[in-house]
Amino acid sequence: MTVTNGQDELEDQFTRWREYVRRRPELVSSDADELEDHLRDSVDELVALGLRSDEAFLIAVKRMGGLDDLSREFAREHSERLWKQLMFTGDDGDGVRKSRSRSDLIAMLVCAAGAAVSIKVPELFGKHYDDDGTFYSVNFALFALPWLAGFLAWRRRAGAGLCAVLVAMFTLGAVGANIYPVADDSQSVGLTSAHLPLALWMVVGLAYVGDDLRSSRRRMDFIRFSGEWFVYIVLIALGGGVLIAFLGGTFDAIGVEAGEFIWTTLTPCGLVAATVVAGWLVEAKQGVIENIAPVLTRLFTPLFAVVLLAFLVTVGWNGRGVDVNRDTLVMFDLLLVVVLGLLLYSISARDPQAPPGTFDVLQLVLVGSALVIDALVLFTMTGRIAEYGTTPNNVAALGENIVLLANLAWSAWLLTGFVRKRGTFAAVERWQTAYLPVFAVWTWAVVLVLPPLFNYR
Structure with missing residues (x-):
């Protein structure tokens, strides 16, 4: 019991330190994670020498010095990243930050466009969105979530091994959703339609945590991401509903029937693209949505x-x-x-x-x-x-x-x-x-x- 309480207290201290670090505007999430890994390694070394966990934590923090000093040290070691621009070149840091934001924006647009195009591909094989069948109800998540996972994996600089796992899991989901000989009125269709998006969302979680799957902290970050993503999706859906209503009304006013285009193209393409856009917004605007x-x-x-x-x-x-x-x-x-x-x-x-x-x-x-x-x-x-x-x-x-x-x-x-x-x-x-x-x-x-x-x- 004493060991458990000591571990809990140590985790509480790490949490407080992490909250302080992440309030620094010059530190992005991945950099804060790297700082924490450095601190944890130092604590582990001191505990191995016989110190109590609370003593080891205080000494490790003291050794790291002030956060600004440590930031400068990181800037020297990671010259290609945002650190050096922020710490040594003054206003140039804004340019690097804008460059990184611009690259994220481009990656998001590519993935969102990929999702929008992919949901129209089945039409080449006779599967239309307004058909009475169950193809789109079962497979809808497969047109959206792989692209969101791809964006997150790109942003995390995921390794080849993780990317292979992501591809394999999404492929497994696609096979499981389509290979079974089920009728349209089968209970299995409803169960797959309801549970496959949840199963694939866990695969998105793999892309989010990157190569730090065992980290409780990173998994909690994914829970936070999920909640924030849901809020953004709702906001985008509300705005999209208003946009569609105005679009239909304005075309009706000039005698053009736009209902079929709205239902079969604009709505499904917008929905799958919105999943990627919402993920990008969470990553780019964390300080806003957390309020x-x-x-x-x-x-x-x-x-x-x-x-x-x-x-x-x-x-x-x-x-x-x-x-x-x-x-x-x-x-x-x-x-x-x-x-x-x-x-x-x-x-x-x-x-x-x-x-x-x-x-x-x-x-x-x-x-x-x-x-x-x-x-x-x-x-x-x-x-x-x-x-x-x-x-x-x-x-x-x-x-x-x-x-x-x-x-x-x-x-x-x-x-x-x-x-x-x-x-x-x-x-x-x-x-x-x-x-x-x-x-x-x-x-x-x-x-x-x-x-x-x-x-x-």
Whole structure:
């Protein structure tokens, strides 16, 4: 227990140091990561010599000296990068920063254009966007997310090995989505359409973390990126909806029917391109969006907590169980995903050194209420499965609820310890980042395993 607490305290100190470093405008994220790696190596060396972790951290920071001095040292060693321009050439640093931003912009435009073109390629083989089939509903994410991953891999300067893994995973997703002989009305089609984007988003996460897959910090950064990306996608979609409405109205005013072009070309091309644009915006405008998403989290966390508590009180008052059918399962699964999303993003946006407060209690109430609801749904669901048998839909829903139940249960335990000041917030953060592979494994299992397991029905 002492070793665990010491490790938690050390991680808290690293977090505080990292927060300070990243506030420096001259340091980009990759440079801050390199500084932290340098500090961690120094701490490890001192601990190996017999020092306590807190002593080793203080000495290592002291050895590194002031941040400005260390920046100058990095500038000398990395002369081709932004450091030297910022530290030694004055105004030239703005030019280098603009050059880097311009190269990012060009890469984003290339990837966004690639996504827009790729979604029209199936038309060459007779697959049209306005067809009644399920091709685009199943494959839509495959036209967007590989290009976003490509942009992130380019920006991270990913090695050949990682790029090969990314290509292999997206290829596996494409094969799994199209190789099975499923009918358009098969339950497997709906499951693949819902789960393949989530599975591929985990592949995007590989591109985001680069070659630092085992780093809990980098995985938490990806969680933060996911929340910010979602906010930007919503904003772009709202703006795009207004643009499309004006476009249709103005062409109608001159007697030109633009509906088919808007539906079959502008909308799908705009949607897949927007996924790349949103990723670029998150990377380029982090300081802006970080002021928006945490506000949304703090707004909706108490609202959802009140709604879930009201639901549980109503269930207890009426004495009725949860009526589990297909629509109800979808609703509850979405509800639990939203709760988990609120928890994840509030964790990623929170100051780990801040003491427990009212908002942490509200989070505990939210997670506890969701946990009870999940248990009620699982209880009813297992009874119905035992009575009526299994289908792809109810097995997928059962698995998702079990995966969420495990996450919420341990999250509630760790949050309880933190609120009672018997644990650290770093433990809550580590649990969420360590659990990400579980979500990845389950979503891929739904896409690749369930269809043949149930004979493609």
